[in-house]
Amino acid sequence: MTQLSGWGRVPTLEGLEQLGEDLAANCRAASLSRGLGRAYGDAALPWKAGAVVAGTRLGDRVLAFDRATGVLRAEAGFRLAQLEHVARAAGWVSPVSPGTRQVTLGGMVAADVHGKNHHVAGCFGAHVRGLRLQLASGEALEVGPEREPELFDATRGGMGLTGHILEVEVALARVARPWIVVEEECAPDMPTLVAALRAASRSWPYTVAWVDLLRRGAALGRGVVIKGRWAEAHEAAPTLPRRSPADERLAVPCDLPGWVLAPWSVGLFDALYYRLHRWRPRRGLLHPDAFFYPLDGLRAWNRLYGRRGFVQHQCVLPVDQGDDVVTRYVELLVQRGGTSFLTVLKDCGPEGRGLLSFPRPGLSVALDLPMRGASTQALIDALNAFVRQAGGRIYLAKDALTRAEDFAAMEPRLPHFDAVRRRWDPQRRLRSALSVRLLGDAA
Amino acid sequence: MKAVLLGATRGIGRSLARLMAERGDALVLLGRDEDALARSAADLQVYGERRVGTARCDLSDPSGFAAALDAADAALGGFDTFVLSAADFARPAELEADDDRCARLIAVNFGNSVALLEAVRRRLLARGGGTLVVFSSVAGDRARKPTGVYGATKAGLSHYAESLDLRERARGLRVVLVKPGFVHTNMTAGLPAPPFAGQPDPVAARVLKAIDHGWPVVHAPAVWRLIMLAVRSLPRALMRRLEF
Numbered sequence: 001m002t003q004l005s006g007w008g009r010v011p012t013l014e015g016l017e018q019l020g021e022d023l024a025a026n027c028r029a030a031s032l033s034r035g036l037g038r039a040y041g042d043a044a045l046p047w048k049a050g051a052v053v054a055g056t057r058l059g060d061r062v063l064a065f066d067r068a069t070g071v072l073r074a075e076a077g078f079r080l081a082q083l084e085h086v087a088r089a090a091g092w093v094s095p096v097s098p099g100t101r102q103v104t105l106g107g108m109v110a111a112d113v114h115g116k117n118h119h120v121a122g123c124f125g126a127h128v129r130g131l132r133l134q135l136a137s138g139e140a141l142e143v144g145p146e147r148e149p150e151l152f153d154a155t156r157g158g159m160g161l162t163g164h165i166l167e168v169e170v171a172l173a174r175v176a177r178p179w180i181v182v183e184e185e186c187a188p189d190m191p192t193l194v195a196a197l198r199a200a201s202r203s204w205p206y207t208v209a210w211v212d213l214l215r216r217g218a219a220l221g222r223g224v225v226i227k228g229r230w231a232e233a234h235e236a237a238p239t240l241p242r243r244s245p246a247d248e249r250l251a252v253p254c255d256l257p258g259w260v261l262a263p264w265s266v267g268l269f270d271a272l273y274y275r276l277h278r279w280r281p282r283r284g285l286l287h288p289d290a291f292f293y294p295l296d297g298l299r300a301w302n303r304l305y306g307r308r309g310f311v312q313h314q315c316v317l318p319v320d321q322g323d324d325v326v327t328r329y330v331e332l333l334v335q336r337g338g339t340s341f342l343t344v345l346k347d348c349g350p351e352g353r354g355l356l357s358f359p360r361p362g363l364s365v366a367l368d369l370p371m372r373g374a375s376t377q378a379l380i381d382a383l384n385a386f387v388r389q390a391g392g393r394i395y396l397a398k399d400a401l402t403r404a405e406d407f408a409a410m411e412p413r414l415p416h417f418d419a420v421r422r423r424w425d426p427q428r429r430l431r432s433a434l435s436v437r438l439l440g441d442a443a
Numbered sequence: 444m445k446a447v448l449l450g451a452t453r454g455i456g457r458s459l460a461r462l463m464a465e466r467g468d469a470l471v472l473l474g475r476d477e478d479a480l481a482r483s484a485a486d487l488q489v490y491g492e493r494r495v496g497t498a499r500c501d502l503s504d505p506s507g508f509a510a511a512l513d514a515a516d517a518a519l520g521g522f523d524t525f526v527l528s529a530a531d532f533a534r535p536a537e538l539e540a541d542d543d544r545c546a547r548l549i550a551v552n553f554g555n556s557v558a559l560l561e562a563v564r565r566r567l568l569a570r571g572g573g574t575l576v577v578f579s580s581v582a583g584d585r586a587r588k589p590t591g592v593y594g595a596t597k598a599g600l601s602h603y604a605e606s607l608d609l610r611e612r613a614r615g616l617r618v619v620l621v622k623p624g625f626v627h628t629n630m631t632a633g634l635p636a637p638p639f640a641g642q643p644d645p646v647a648a649r650v651l652k653a654i655d656h657g658w659p660v661v662h663a664p665a666v667w668r669l670i671m672l673a674v675r676s677l678p679r680a681l682m683r684r685l686e687f
Contacts, residue, residue: 016633018632061457061483062485062489063486
């Protein structure tokens with residue numbers, strides 16, 4: 001038995017993570033599979049203290065990789081870091097990159113992860129061609145767009161609740177050069193930032209905005225829009241240096257005391273970051289790992305938040321009623337006395353086929369909030385009330401504190417997902433701490 | 444390098460084989476589970492581009508050793524490096540409760556391992572030398588309360604490998620004795636991890652460096668060399684009190 005938690009370390013639960021190379025055998029007695037534990041909240045935690053989860057990270061073999069077509073099939077524990085390593089050498093990249101490369105293929109499918117290119121490429125699941133699933137019954141099944149499509153749709157973004165993902169087949173993206181051409185643009189306030197991000201997304205495949213929420217008043221929500229695209233053949237070298245900026249050369253050795261990461265320190269950092277980028281915006285070629293995974297170079301950065309951990313609130317807000325919905329959302333945060341130490345804004349494209357998949361058209365906002373007990377819960381409740389009213393929804397892979405009634409109100413697709421689960425797992429043998437909290441599974 | 448690996452379908456061996464495949468070494472995998480061998484061979488062919496051979500070899504069945512080595516020799520045109528990273532592991536309580544289980548572990552980790560290494564030694568010496576890579580463990584460096592029978596088999600294996608190195612290095616046979624500390628693999632799953640626990644990939648990178656340089660002994664992660672130096676110097680009276 002060890003203490004298991006997600007990346008935010010809220011909540012923490014006693015559990016057994018059983019590991020084995022043979023994923024089919026390893027997950028037989030488990031109610032859930034767990035990858036690298038990078039979901040922030042309780043998505044990869046056992047449904048009750050002491051229950052077994054099947055760790056997939058030792059099942060990391062590539063089963064087939066066609067260098068001509070870019071189709072790769074691997075065991076579910078194969079890491080994105082490994083995929084990038086193997087694929088780039090042959091001129092291919094992951095079609096979708098989340099904020100860290102320390103995730104498994106199985107986890108990427110279960111959370112149906114998205115990246116800075118969601119507005120053009122959709123979620124990771126949109127590029128998955130097939131999955132091998134081990135159902136609650138113990139039977140293994142190949143699913144895909146033609147085989148059991150409904151189960152396939154429920155599994156992409158289904159948080160591991162439809163079956164244990166054993167193998168993933170994904171179509172990679174071809175790039176001429178493994179370098180990113182980057183361009184940055186500073187915006188002095190939130191409305192300008194949102195407008196700049198939306199404008200950038202019309203011509204750039206990768207866009208994201210870093211937001212400073214520590215600066216109050218008119219400059220609240222100032223930030224930097226970061227735009228990127230893969231380099232053309234004449235723009236960059238065909239290879240990358242051996243060492244990547246995402247290699248873990250530095251680590252946070254222990255939990256920092258709670259006072260280190262506080263409004264004064266983060267405010268200082270944000271002010272420096274903003275000024276630096278305003279003074280000298282990045283422009284030109286960037287290593288793709290520095291572009292996609294800027295935090296990966298610092299191992300165990302979640303320890304910066306101290307022993308109490310942190311939660312993330314990531315939601316997508318529809319913008320049909322106007323872009324100012326994001327400004328109102330962050331104003332609510334400030335009114336409630338909340339402080340987000342890292343805030344990221346992204347443009348989302350059309351909704352994918354995953355039945356619980358997070359993105360929908362609008363703007364996604366992610367807040368990193370230090371855990372401060374009941375007041376953080378109250379803050380999340382208030383933010384969720386806003387999201388409900390705005391017609392948005394939250395991202396399950398980041399969530400730890402949302403209440404079931406809020407989630408149900410945000411998620412009209414939930415009855416459909418429940419129906420698929422009922423068909424394949426009538427006893428709801430597969431469950432997690434998240435499904436107990438949000439989907440009404442028995443604890 | 445033309446290398447044969449037993450135990451490379453999992454753990455540190457898997458990571459090591461990937462590094463070797465990636466730099467273009469010719470490989471043959473030995474193991475008892477043919478499905479696992481086929482999957483690992485396919486995986487390695489993605490990391491490198493060479494075809495990877497496989498042959499069945501079960502460390503608990505010495506009668507199959509010669510055939511497996513013949514197959515590997517045939518596939519590689521005579522191998523020059525042999526890596527033994529397969530081993531049996533069980534917790535002390537399990538071994539104490541079951542004499543047969545205990546006898547099997549002793550046979551696999553010591554008797555049969557030595558028999559296999561002897562067979563390889565003869566082949567390599569007959570062709571002028573080569574490299575023998577033997578995975579032992581820091582558990583064989585100093586008796587501690589929990590090392591028990593497992594530690595004893597590893598102490599025996601370390602002793603054998605060291606002696607072999609002393610005797611045969613001048614004749615061209617290099618023995619690289621690998622002593623992993625606590626590494627997060629299938630073998631250590633569920634055990635409480637001490638500080639300085641390592642991950643298979645960096646550990647494998649260090650082992651490969653040791654193979655290339657012909658280091659007679661390598662601790663991996665490197666810090667375990669210092670840890671074991673300290674542990675070896677602790678007085679017995681203190682060791683009786685410690686529980687680690």
